[in-house]
Every structure is written in C-alpha cells, then in structure tokens.
Amino acid sequence: xxxxxxxxxxxAVAVTATAQGNKADYRVVPLxxxxxxxxxxxxxxxxxxxxxxxxxxRNMERNAAMLSQYVEEMTGMHLSTRPTVxxxxxxxxxxxxxDPKVNxxxxxxxxxxxxxxxxxxxxxxGVFFGIQAxxxxxxxxxxxxxxxxxxxxxxxxxxxxxxxxxxxxRHFFSVATVKRYLDIMALHGMxxxxxxxxxxxxxxxxxxxxxxxAEVGGWRNGTTLGHNSPVNDGIRYGGYYTQExxxxxxxxxxxxxxxxxxxxxxxxHMLGALAAYPELGCTGGPYEVxxxxxxxxxxxxxxxxxxxxxxxxxxxxxMQLFPGEYIHIGGDESPRVRWQECPLCQxxxxxxxxxxxxxxxxxxxxxxxxxxxxxDYLAAHGRRIIGWDELLGCDVDPSATIMSWRGAEPGAEGAxxxxxxxxxxxxxxxxxxxxxxxTWNEPTAFGGCNTLEKVYNFEPVAEDLPAxxxxxxxxxxxxxxxxxVTCEPQVQYQVxxxxxxxxxxxxxxxxxxxxxxxxxxxxxxxxxxxxYHWTYRAKSLVEEDEEK
Ligand code: ACM
Ligand code: ZN
Numbered sequence: 001x002x003x004x005x006x007x008x009x010x011x012a013v014a015v016t017a018t019a020q021g022n023k024a025d026y027r028v029v030p031l032x033x034x035x036x037x038x039x040x041x042x043x044x045x046x047x048x049x050x051x052x053x054x055x056x057x058r059n060m061e062r063n064a065a066m067l068s069q070y071v072e073e074m075t076g077m078h079l080s081t082r083p084t085v086x087x088x089x090x091x092x093x094x095x096x097x098x099d100p101k102v103n104x105x106x107x108x109x110x111x112x113x114x115x116x117x118x119x120x121x122x123x124x125x126g127v128f129f130g131i132q133a134x135x136x137x138x139x140x141x142x143x144x145x146x147x148x149x150x151x152x153x154x155x156x157x158x159x160x161x162x163x164x165x166x167x168x169x170r171h172f173f174s175v176a177t178v179k180r181y182l183d184i185m186a187l188h189g190m191x192x193x194x195x196x197x198x199x200x201x202x203x204x205x206x207x208x209x210x211x212x213x214a215e216v217g218g219w220r221n222g223t224t225l226g227h228n229s230p231v232n233d234g235i236r237y238g239g240y241y242t243q244e245x246x247x248x249x250x251x252x253x254x255x256x257x258x259x260x261x262x263x264x265x266x267x268x269h270m271l272g273a274l275a276a277y278p279e280l281g282c283t284g285g286p287y288e289v290x291x292x293x294x295x296x297x298x299x300x301x302x303x304x305x306x307x308x309x310x311x312x313x314x315x316x317x318x319m320q321l322f323p324g325e326y327i328h329i330g331g332d333e334s335p336r337v338r339w340q341e342c343p344l345c346q347x348x349x350x351x352x353x354x355x356x357x358x359x360x361x362x363x364x365x366x367x368x369x370x371x372x373x374x375x376d377y378l379a380a381h382g383r384r385i386i387g388w389d390e391l392l393g394c395d396v397d398p399s400a401t402i403m404s405w406r407g408a409e410p411g412a413e414g415a416x417x418x419x420x421x422x423x424x425x426x427x428x429x430x431x432x433x434x435x436x437x438x439t440w441n442e443p444t445a446f447g448g449c450n451t452l453e454k455v456y457n458f459e460p461v462a463e464d465l466p467a468x469x470x471x472x473x474x475x476x477x478x479x480x481x482x483x484x485v486t487c488e489p490q491v492q493y494q495v496x497x498x499x500x501x502x503x504x505x506x507x508x509x510x511x512x513x514x515x516x517x518x519x520x521x522x523x524x525x526x527x528x529x530x531x532y533h534w535t536y537r538a539k540s541l542v543e544e545d546e547e548k
Contacts (some may be wrong), residue, residue, distance in 0.1 A: 024148045026110075028136035028508035029500045029518065029525045030189055032155040033305070035373045041114040042147035045094075047077045054094040055083035060096050061466035062255055063131060067094070069118075069137040074531065076142040090116050094134075096127050104156035106191070106257075110134060112148045125257040129155070129189050136187070140527040155507065161422050161475030162194035162506035163261075164499065166491070169199035170293070171271070171482040172239040173491065179252050180534075181491065186256040187528065188503040193253060194328060194403075194477060194529045196263045197241075200290040203272030205262070205321075209313050210277065214240035217272035219291040226444065227484075228292050238289075246321045259466055261386065262322045265330025266311060267300035267370060274298055280307050282342035293483045302370040303344025312377050325384050326401065329374055332388035336363035360393060364507050368394030375400055386422070389414065405430075405479070412462040415472035424477045429502070430453035432481040435537050436545050443493065444484045452540040456501035456515050461526075478502050489535040496536035 003297035010360045026035045031332070053064040064081040072078050079094070089095075092115070100122040102109050108130030111118045119134060133153065138146055164185050166178070173181075182193065197205045203217030219238035225231045253260050270280070271290050278285030282301040290296060300307050318327060339345040340363060349362045352369055356362045371394060375385045379399075386401040389410035398418035399465070404411025404425055411421040426448070433448035454534070476499065485491055500522055504513060522541060529536045 009463050021114055022139055022143045022146045024134075024137040024139070024146060025524065026042045026133070026137045026149075026151060026153055027521050028133055029521050030155075030503045031512065031521065032133060032153045033508065033512070034152070034154045036152045037172075038113060038150040038152060040150040040272055042149050043114055043117055043207055044110050045071075045077070045117075045146045046144065047079065047146055048092070050089075050093045051079050052084040052089055052093050053081060053084050054096070054098060057098070057124070060098065060127065063096055063124060063128050065242065066128070066255075067096070067131045067135070070131070071138065074135065074138050074140050074528070075146060077144070079465075090118065092116060094119065096120075096131075098122070098124065098127070102126060103154075106160070107154065107156035110132065110151075110153040114150060114188055115211060117148060125191075128186075128257050129157070132187060132189055136525060136528065139524075140531050147412065149534075157189065157507045158509060159473075159506050161477070162190045162503075163194055163422065163424075163477030164495070164502075165194040165196060165424070165479040167196040167199070167450070167476055167480060167482040168194055168241075169202045169482075170468075171486050172202065172204060172237075173482075173488065175241070175245050175249060177488045177491065178249055180488070182249075182253050182256055182258055182497065183532075184492070184495070184534065185258055187525075188499050189507055190499075190503065191259045192475075193256050193258055194263060194479075195260050196265070196481075198264050199269045199272035200296055201293075202238050202240075202289060203276065205246065205264075205318070206240055206242045207314050207317050208243070209317065210310070212275055215276075215313075217276040217289060220291045222291045224292040228294065232291055243317070243321060250322060250530075259324040259326075260322055261324060261326045261328050262318055263330055264311075264314060264318060264384035265328075265332070266374070267302055267367065268295070268332065268334030269297060269330060270300050271296055273300075277310070280304075280310060282338040282345060295335060297335045297337050299334050299338060301338070301342060301344060302366060303339075303342055305349040308370075308373060309512050311374060315374070315378065319378075319381055319383060326386045327378055327383050328386045328403075330370065330388060330404070331367070331371060331391045331394075331492075334367060334390070336361065336367070339363045339366060344428030357395075360395065364394050368396055371396050371400070387421045392417070401474070401486035403477070408460075408462065410472070412465055415469045418469075418472070418473050420474050422474050422477055423458075424462040424479055428458050429476065429478045430481070431478045431498055432483070432485065435494075435498065435540055436543070438545075443490055445494070446481065446484060450498070451545045452498055452501050453515055453545065456504060456513070456518060458502075458505050459510060460505065476502065476505055492535040495539055496529055496534060497522060497526065497540055 051064040053060040097120040102122040109120045119130040203213045218240040222232040222234040274281045274287040330463040401420040402414040408425045428450040432446040432452040434445045
C-alpha cells in the first residue's frame with residue numbers, strides 16, 4: 001500500500017514536471033520585434049484544436065497544412081485543418097488570417113489569448129513566417145497539451161532579401177538534399193535561394209536546345225584530392241537536374257515563400273559549357289570539365305555572335321524554369337588573357353570603338369559590353385540581372401544589382417553609384433570557411449575562419465553610407481561553395497548553426513541584437529535541428545573562439 005502511494009506521488013510529480021516543461025517560449029530565433037504579455041490564462045493547445053484558414057485561399061490552405069505538419073513533427077499532436085468563413089469558429093482554435101493592417105509585406109502578428117491563437121499577416125508569406133515563429137516556440141517532444149502564455153508578438157523583417165546560396169556544380173546534390181536545404185531556410189525565415197548551377201567543374205541544368213551541356217558538361221573524369229593536390233581520384237563524377245526536377249524544386253521553394261535565383265556564371269567559370277561546345281571558346285579547345293579548383297583562363301569568346309546567341313538561348317530556357325525577377329549572371333573571376341590574344345575578341349573591341357579608360361582595360365570594358373547585351377536581353381523579358389562585384393569594374397548600368405563578395409566595401413561603393421546591393425562578403429558570410437580557428441578536428445574547408453559570433457555581429461549597412469543610399473542595401477546572404485563539401489551532412493554542418501546567426505542579421509534591428517542572449521535562444525532552435533536529424537556544429541554552441 002505504502003508502495004503504491006509512493007508510486008502515485010512520483011507519478012503526480014512527473015506529470016506536473018511535464019506540464020511545466022510543456023510551455024511555449026516565444027523568444028525564438030530570429031527574435032520577434034515585440035513580445036508583449038497579455039493578462040489572462042494560457043491558451044491550452046491540444047489535439048482538439050483546429051487550424052482554421054480562410055475558405056478558398058489555396059496559399060493559406062497550404063500554410064495550415066504545414067503548421068499542422070510542424071506541430072505533429074514537434075509534439076506528436078495531430079491538428080486537423082478547416083476552411084472557415086465565420087470568425088466565431090476561432091474560439092478554441094488556431095486561426096490563420098490575412099489582415100491588411102499588419103505592417104509589412106512579410107511581417108507577422110501572433111495574438112495568443114485564453115480563447116485562441118491568431119496568426120496574421122498582410123500576405124500569406126507573412127502568415128508563413130508567423131507559423132515558423134510559433135513552431136519554434138513549441139518545446140520538442142511528445143505531448144498531450146502545450147500551454148501558450150497569453151501574448152502579442154509582432155515582427156517585420158529588416159531586409160527584404162534574406163538569402164542563402166548553394167553551389168551544386170563543384171559537388172552535385174540530389175533533389176531531396178536541395179529540398180531539405182529549403183526546409184532549413186524556411187525554419188530560419190529566409191526567402192531567397194541563390195542556386196549556383198553552372199561552373200568549370202560541371203553544368204547542372206538540362207537545356208533542351210543544347211543537350212550536350214548536361215550530357216557532356218555535367219561530368220568530369222575525376223576530382224583532385226584536398227586543396228588542389230597532385231592526386232586525382234580518377235572517379236567519373238557528375239549529374240544534372242532535369243527541367244522537370246527543377247520545376248519541382250522551384251514549386252517546393254515557392255510553397256515556402258522562397259524565390260530561387262539561378263546563377264548561370266558568365267563569361268568565366270564556363271568550362272562545363274566549353275567542354276560540351278568548344279566553339280564557344282576563343283581557342284576552340286579541346287576543353288575538359290575541370291577536376292581541380294580555382295580560376296581558369298578559358299572563358300566564353302564574346303567576339304563570336306554565336307556565343308551571344310547561345311547565351312540568349314540558354315537564358316530563354318532558364319527564364320521558363322525560374323519565374324522570379326532576378327537571374328544571376330555571375331561575372332566574377334573572368335581572366336581576359338584569351339581575349340587579349342583572340343582576333344575575334346579584338347575585332348569586337350575595334351568594331352565597338354572600345355578604348356581603355358584609366359584602370360579599366362579595353363577587355364574589362366568588353367566584359368561590360370557583353371554584360372549589358374545580356375542585361376538588355378533579360379530586361380526585354382521583364383527580368384533583372386544580379387552579378388558579382390567584379391561588374392563594378394566593367395561600367396555596367398546601375399540597374400544591375402551587385403553581390404558584394406570581395407568584402408563589404410565594393411557593395412558600399414556600388415550603393416553610392418546607385419546599384420542595389422546584396423551583401424555577401426567572404427568575411428564573415430562565406431560558409432565554406434571554417435567555423436573555428438582551431439581547425440585540426442574539422443572537416444576540410446576552404447580556409448579562413450568565420451565564427452558564429454562573427455556572423456552574428458555582421459552589419460550589412462556601412463556606418464558611413466549616406467542616408468539616401470541606404471535603401472540600396474537589399475539584404476544579406478551567406479554562400480556555400482562546395483569544392484570541399486561532398487555530401488549532405490557536410491552541407492548542413494557548414495551552415496548550421498551559422499544560419500541562425502545570419503537570420504538575426506537579416507530580421508532584427510541592430511540595436512536589438514545581443515550575442516549572449518542569442519546563444520541561450522539558439523539551444524532551443526538546435527532541438528529542432530536534432531528532431532530532423534540535421535547535422536550541425538555542436539561546439540559552436542559552447543565555445544568562445546578567441547578569433548572573433
Ligand atoms: C566568388 O566567390 N567567386 C564569387
Ligand atoms: Zn575570343
């Protein structure tokens with residue numbers, strides 16, 4: 001009898017402990033702009049709650065289904081979704097609401113009262129980011145009920161461009177891996193995937209008019225080991241995405257309010273295409289898809305009209321696949337030694353009357369002319385170009401958006417010239433760099449050291465940028481080049497948890513940032529990484545790296 005009593009007591013204590021543990025905590029990553037407590041009892045979330053969405057709104061229907069799925073993954077509770085027209089149905093439930101009064105296109109507002117939960121946005125995208133915030137506030141683990149303290153949350157992202165980049169040329173990643181990368185982005189409130197699809201080491205997008213791009217340009221005969229060691233593994237390596245797969249990925253991203261910006265890098269980083277169609281180069285080849293890393297002198301010959309036609313044909317198909325406004329046309333690391341020697345490129349320079357100007361060689365200005373041809377072509381189809389900061393050295397039109405990678409200074413210069421700019425400087429936003437100064441026990445990375453804290457403390461808008469130029473800084477993005485990243489766990493390891501730090505750069509106002517506070521909130525985000533079996537650098541949660 002005494003035994004039974006003690007067992008009952010222990011059980012009662014255990015139940016209470018679970019109930020206390022099952023409380024939502026709204027201090028998530030990225031931190032909402034405001035979390036205001038409201039007088040009143042907690043809302044009790046149980047399986048009896050429904051997820052209401054406005055009847056007839058397909059985006060909101062999908063949002064509701066995703067919220068239901070997230071809650072089930074996190075807690076085991078299954079919430080049914082229901083189309084509603086009547087606000088009376090809100091009592092006792094979670095309701096997704098389009099509300100034009102919410103301030104900001106991607107902003108959200110969450111109202112929790114004892115009677116129910118309302119997630120509102122001006123747009124379905126805003127509601128989706130609210131869903132992410134609510135999801136992150138729930139404790140991970142099987143539960144019968146979760147208490148949500150009465151509160152009002154609001155958040156409006158600081159930047160409209162909140163990006164991540166993924167290089168699928170140096171190593172090729174499956175459709176499933178790319179989709180998981182999008183899932184990770186969604187959890188972090190990001191909205192742009194810059195997808196690097198072509199490069200010297202492999203062409204990864206099916207182009208129907210030029211089938212050899214994928215069939216030949218998509219494969220290399222081996223890969224150097226390590227940092228361009230003399231040893232090549234001799235293993236044929238490659239792959240590409242069919243147009244059907246790309247459409248599927250673009251749709252998957254759009255369902256998560258992520259726009260994919262494809263990059264077709266030109267006129268450099270083009271060996272994949274040159275191997276397939278050697279006539280596109282100045283020398284005519286033969287060329288091989290590269291099995292080493294770096295920058296090659298072999299680039300597109302822009303003296304040939306055929307090359308321009310080729311690029312336009314490729315972009316025609318790319319535009320069909322990717323509905324977003326931006327097409328990334330690269331423009332980085334294009335040596336001009338072949339152009340200096342090429343009679344056709346030199347003839348083009350003469351025909352156009354191009355003369356070197358100060359530090360800008362005639363060949364640099366030839367790249368500018370080529371870029372402008374492509375820019376105009378895309379503009380005629382309602383699209384805009386984005387390119388690496390080398391474009392600033394080629395006199396391109398200010399309507400080209402610049403991606404600042406060789407530091408933040410080119411971006412600030414570009415903004416002063418009137419270019420829109422996305423900040424993605426090597427320090428600290430190259431996530432192919434190490435995450436620690438103590439690299440002996442780390443997977444091989446490019447080099448450098450971009451710690452979690454460095455990422456957190458990055459400020460995209462230079463202090464001395466004039467007030468009337470600040471709006472040109474559209475946002476920030478981290479880049480994952482994959483020379484040394486061969487598999488999905490390594491992809492995730494390089495970006496997690498640094499994406500969490502970047503998310504706060506992208507979402508919250510600088511004065512609201514606090515690294516130590518972020519780290520306490522990060523542990524609960526990491527519970528979600530664990531739930532999905534994502535690989536992440538656990539040491540970044542505990543260590544303080546001297547090299548900040
Ligand atoms: C780059 O890292 N070459 C843009
Ligand atoms: Zn040429």
